[in-house]
Amino acid sequence: MGGASEAVARVGEEPDVVTGESAPAARAPAGQASAGWKVLPIVEGLVLLIALVLPWVLQDYLTVFATRVVILALFALSFDLVWGYAGIMSFGQALFFGAAGYGVALMARDLNVTSILLILPAGTLIGLTAALLLGGFLLLGRYPSSVIFVSLGTLTGSYAADRLARGWYYLGGQNGIPSIPPLTLGSYEFEEGPVYYYMVLGILVVVYLLCRFLVRSQFGLALAGLRENEQRIAFFGYKAQHLKAIIFAVGGTIAGLAGSLYAFHEGFVWPNMLGVVFSTQVVLYVLFGGSGTLIGAVIGTVIIEGVSFWLSDNYRDVWPIILGVLLLLVIMFRPLGLISFVLGERERVGSFGKGPKASKEAGNAAP
Amino acid sequence: MPLLEAQGISKVFGKLTALDGAALTVGENEFHGLIGPNGSGKSTLMKCVAGAEVPTTGKVSFINTDITAFTPTERARAGMSLKFQITSVLPTLTLYDNILLALQAHCSLFDLVLSRTRRKLHDQVMTMLTQFRLADRAHDAAAALSHGQQQWLEIAMALAGKPRLLLLDEPTGGMSLEERRVTGELLQPIKQHCSLVIVEHDLDFIRDICDRLTVLDQGKVLASGTVAEIQANKNVQEIYLRRA
Numbered sequence: 001m002g003g004a005s006e007a008v009a010r011v012g013e014e015p016d017v018v019t020g021e022s023a024p025a026a027r028a029p030a031g032q033a034s035a036g037w038k039v040l041p042i043v044e045g046l047v048l049l050i051a052l053v054l055p056w057v058l059q060d061y062l063t064v065f066a067t068r069v070v071i072l073a074l075f076a077l078s079f080d081l082v083w084g085y086a087g088i089m090s091f092g093q094a095l096f097f098g099a100a101g102y103g104v105a106l107m108a109r110d111l112n113v114t115s116i117l118l119i120l121p122a123g124t125l126i127g128l129t130a131a132l133l134l135g136g137f138l139l140l141g142r143y144p145s146s147v148i149f150v151s152l153g154t155l156t157g158s159y160a161a162d163r164l165a166r167g168w169y170y171l172g173g174q175n176g177i178p179s180i181p182p183l184t185l186g187s188y189e190f191e192e193g194p195v196y197y198y199m200v201l202g203i204l205v206v207v208y209l210l211c212r213f214l215v216r217s218q219f220g221l222a223l224a225g226l227r228e229n230e231q232r233i234a235f236f237g238y239k240a241q242h243l244k245a246i247i248f249a250v251g252g253t254i255a256g257l258a259g260s261l262y263a264f265h266e267g268f269v270w271p272n273m274l275g276v277v278f279s280t281q282v283v284l285y286v287l288f289g290g291s292g293t294l295i296g297a298v299i300g301t302v303i304i305e306g307v308s309f310w311l312s313d314n315y316r317d318v319w320p321i322i323l324g325v326l327l328l329l330v331i332m333f334r335p336l337g338l339i340s341f342v343l344g345e346r347e348r349v350g351s352f353g354k355g356p357k358a359s360k361e362a363g364n365a366a367p
Numbered sequence: 368m369p370l371l372e373a374q375g376i377s378k379v380f381g382k383l384t385a386l387d388g389a390a391l392t393v394g395e396n397e398f399h400g401l402i403g404p405n406g407s408g409k410s411t412l413m414k415c416v417a418g419a420e421v422p423t424t425g426k427v428s429f430i431n432t433d434i435t436a437f438t439p440t441e442r443a444r445a446g447m448s449l450k451f452q453i454t455s456v457l458p459t460l461t462l463y464d465n466i467l468l469a470l471q472a473h474c475s476l477f478d479l480v481l482s483r484t485r486r487k488l489h490d491q492v493m494t495m496l497t498q499f500r501l502a503d504r505a506h507d508a509a510a511a512l513s514h515g516q517q518q519w520l521e522i523a524m525a526l527a528g529k530p531r532l533l534l535l536d537e538p539t540g541g542m543s544l545e546e547r548r549v550t551g552e553l554l555q556p557i558k559q560h561c562s563l564v565i566v567e568h569d570l571d572f573i574r575d576i577c578d579r580l581t582v583l584d585q586g587k588v589l590a591s592g593t594v595a596e597i598q599a600n601k602n603v604q605e606i607y608l609r610r611a
Contacts, residue, residue, distance in 0.1 A: 221468050221471070222471070224464075229457055231455075232455045234443070236524070237440055242476075349460065353506075
């Protein structure tokens with residue numbers, strides 16, 4: 001016992017035996033300088049650049065298609081936050097997307113409200129409320145919910161909403177709600193085309209940047225812990241269920257925003273928007289592109305929608321089979337998605353320990 | 368008043384009785400070893416104390432509060448911390464981020480979203496890493512560490528929240544002799560502010576580091592006392608000889 005006590009004193013006094021330094025804190029951040037944030041900003045910049053020039057090179061009907069893809073990419077971001085970052089398997093993300101779509105469609109049909117200043121906040125609020133209700137029920141137990149419980153719960157919620165919409169005359173039954181008038185801002189009407197495209201692209205960029213800020217924050221680190229080992233972080237004192245409910249609600253909010261934009265862009269809403277079809281589709285976008293990287297969700301959406309569009313035009317009869325095989329191949333051989341061809345594991349997970357002080361020191365330490 | 372008092376703890380898994388009225392008392396700044404043959408219920412008792420298992424019967428008090436029904440999160444917030452038997456560092460995160468994750472557990476949501484404590488916690492992260500001889504690997508992924516280093520990282524993470532009681536389940540499992548010696552050195556300083564319960568097979572290690580021991584056999588307490596008392600106990604010698 002005495003020997004151990006002496007050893008303690010030595011540990012406190014002597015330089016570190018491994019590093020040979022007594023104050024490694026000062027030099028440690030130098031390691032961060034070599035962490036290298038290279039690929040991700042380049043990919044993000046390229047995608048943005050391509051997105052910005054698209055309406056200039058595409059025919060009008062393809063710009064309309066591209067607008068739809070941008071809105072779906074926004075929807076994919078919502079699922080990526082929930083699954084890719086927090087590890088919550090939501091098989092019912094379309095519930096929030098569709099509920100907001102139906103909500104704003106009813107506002108337009110019954111209340112003649114089409115102002116973007118009311119429609120978009122209303123859509124996000126509907127998404128948020130639906131996610132809070134479902135998330136509160138599925139995630140906020142005293143003990144953590146199992147993955148199966150959450151995935152089946154969300155799936156059932158989405159399916160039930162789909163069935164409800166199909167059977168409810170007020171919501172238009174099987175046909176949904178057609179002829180939604182255009183979004184307006186004062187007397188200006190947002191018709192399909194480049195203006196609508198740039199508007200949704202602007203919203204996507206803002207939401208993307210907010211998500212990026214969130215997932216790179218200390219909250220993002222807590223999400224990483226949640227994703228990797230929920231039980232472990234509960235033993236640190238994290239309220240894991242609260243973290244899950246919060247990110248689930250954020251995901252629902254974004255899905256709601258996407259749903260309201262989609263409803264006005266397409267001009268109608270129909271039960272599939274709430275149901276299993278859209279819920280599964282968004283899972284595929286994210287898995288295909290690469291979950292846990294925001295840009296992966298965007299790329300996955302663009303590629304799946306683009307390939308589907310092209311295949312359905314050129315291989316009308318067999319395109320779902322070709323697409324299915326393609327998806328299967330990526331998921332089997334590239335479980336981290338297409339983005340993993342260019343993005344390394346270290347950069348994908350990222351580093352959260354870059355405080356202002358650490359960055360400054362890293363800057364000084366770098367040649 | 369002891370820091371931790373677990374009384375009459377029973378745990379039944381189907382037809383198997385893992386614990387049968389076991390008890391454990393730990394004082395302030397005490398290093399307490401929990402020993403016994405394989406299957407004697409050491410880890411189960413540890414889990415019942417930590418909240419990873421709910422005891423079938425019995426009561427656990429911690430700092431004069433009945434925590435029997437507390438969740439692991441509530442126990443952690445009350446000042447209790449656990450290092451699992453199987454290392455559960457977060458392998459894809461860097462060592463730095465593993466420690467930061469543990470340190471920021473009590474920050475408010477607002478602080479986390481705005482990363483307001485990142486700068487403040489930086490020095491604490493580096494101090495912990497230095498204390499556990501891992502500072503030079505701060506920005507490596509935890510998966511790249513040796514098994515022994517992962518154990519140290521995990522102990523550092525368990526200590527990050529400045530617990531009053533640390534529960535260590537086999538901290539030296541799979542370590543070399545030298546790593547065991549260093550682990551003993553690393554644990555000693557925490558005695559100033561923290562009590563320790565250790566489940567461990569290495570009796571030499573336990574003897575060197577612990578003040579008191581509790582010996583379990585078949586889910587029951589066989590003996591409890593100082594290291595010297597336990598060493599002199601005929602029943603304890605008997606069960607260890609019997610199973611040797």
